[in-house]
Amino acid sequence: MGTETPTNDKIDKRTAEQKAIDDWLPITSSRNAKWWYSAFHNVTAMVGAGVLSLPSAMANLGWGPGVVILVLSWIITLYTLWQMVEMHEMVPGKRFDRYHELGQHAFGEKLGLWIVVPQQLICEVGVDIVYMVTGGKSLQKIHNLVCHKNCNNMKTSYFIMIFGSVHFVLSHLPNFNAISGLSLAAAIMSLSYSTIAWVASVEKGVQKDVQYGYKASTSAGTVFNFLNALGDVAFAYAGHNVVLEIQATIPSSPEKPSKGPMWRGVLVAYIVVALCYFPVALIGYWMFGNGVEDNILVSLNKPIWLIVTANMFVVIHVIGSYQLYAMPVFDMMETVLVKQLHFKPSWVLRFVVRNFYVAFTMFVGITFPFFGSLLGFFGGFAFAPTTYFLPCIIWLAIYKPRKFSLSWITNWICIILGLLLMILSPIGGLRSIILNAKTYGFYQ
Numbered sequence: 001m002g003t004e005t006p007t008n009d010k011i012d013k014r015t016a017e018q019k020a021i022d023d024w025l026p027i028t029s030s031r032n033a034k035w036w037y038s039a040f041h042n043v044t045a046m047v048g049a050g051v052l053s054l055p056s057a058m059a060n061l062g063w064g065p066g067v068v069i070l071v072l073s074w075i076i077t078l079y080t081l082w083q084m085v086e087m088h089e090m091v092p093g094k095r096f097d098r099y100h101e102l103g104q105h106a107f108g109e110k111l112g113l114w115i116v117v118p119q120q121l122i123c124e125v126g127v128d129i130v131y132m133v134t135g136g137k138s139l140q141k142i143h144n145l146v147c148h149k150n151c152n153n154m155k156t157s158y159f160i161m162i163f164g165s166v167h168f169v170l171s172h173l174p175n176f177n178a179i180s181g182l183s184l185a186a187a188i189m190s191l192s193y194s195t196i197a198w199v200a201s202v203e204k205g206v207q208k209d210v211q212y213g214y215k216a217s218t219s220a221g222t223v224f225n226f227l228n229a230l231g232d233v234a235f236a237y238a239g240h241n242v243v244l245e246i247q248a249t250i251p252s253s254p255e256k257p258s259k260g261p262m263w264r265g266v267l268v269a270y271i272v273v274a275l276c277y278f279p280v281a282l283i284g285y286w287m288f289g290n291g292v293e294d295n296i297l298v299s300l301n302k303p304i305w306l307i308v309t310a311n312m313f314v315v316i317h318v319i320g321s322y323q324l325y326a327m328p329v330f331d332m333m334e335t336v337l338v339k340q341l342h343f344k345p346s347w348v349l350r351f352v353v354r355n356f357y358v359a360f361t362m363f364v365g366i367t368f369p370f371f372g373s374l375l376g377f378f379g380g381f382a383f384a385p386t387t388y389f390l391p392c393i394i395w396l397a398i399y400k401p402r403k404f405s406l407s408w409i410t411n412w413i414c415i416i417l418g419l420l421l422m423i424l425s426p427i428g429g430l431r432s433i434i435l436n437a438k439t440y441g442f443y444q
Contacts, residue, residue, distance in 0.1 A: 055284025186320025
């Protein structure tokens, strides 16, 4: 009997230590979020500044395919998001707080990590680098519009540094609940600048010599532009990389599982996403036709105060989005340091890790200000699986629905469409890199 007690103590001690670590890590530290937190976290994660390029994507897709792809992407990604919300607590008494934990449950400890983590990191770190550049360029636009006569021209690099400096402060907010206010502001901003974009387009009216044919003069050009636009539209719905991490912040009990409030939040978020995407894409294309610029705000051009306001909203939204995508990366880095390399959880560790990450994304953004077009290429390999078909594969692996049942057919349709997307969109992305390579400059 006497020999058993120390073992029990040891087990208790380990779980107490584990609990202390989990209480310190960003994803699992705070589990008292309300359902509306998940709504604005999801809006912030999904609606990127990319919404402003949707009219231009529509111009490359054409009316028929464009509308079909917009709506189909909305439906498929809502379905795969529902699957992830359902799978969060499918094992009684256990919560899959992170995307890779779900992958490990489906594919095994080692393989699950290798399937999910690289793709999740490409998405999250990639998005953060793009947001560094987007934030810097929007600040530069504001500067140039407001002060176009008696100001020195400043390089984009300096604006990216100004934008990055904000994150050296904000990155020390400990967890998702701590950034919920920031996330709410970002969600309101995304709805605001989307509304500015389409309302100002309506105000401008249909342009005199508007045309709706394809822009490219050659059929090869048309096909490649089509593939590129396919990627643009598909990746407009890429919030899945942080969805389990958001759900992990919602309280849960056997009587009231977290999937109820989470799903309510997701539905609200998806309605907001539709209100942002569909009017901007369809009205922008309708008013300007195939002459629409890559960024609809450039086509609008006047009045200056409105464009400055919209760009300011973009900056605030991108600040919130950056933090939202950075949080799971902070969690991964801190987990490895604390659980595997046995560092002591402390504010010094957090201070060093997070400042290093912000400095890294800022450095890459300054070095490659054209990173956004690179993401069109790399994103195809990472965004398409994590958003369109990895949840379906995990669902099939775990639930094993009957062959040719509705669930089985639906999942296979999503997997096939997602695979096509993964293969086709990087082709368009690669061609646009090759065409624009001569305009690329480092440290611009």
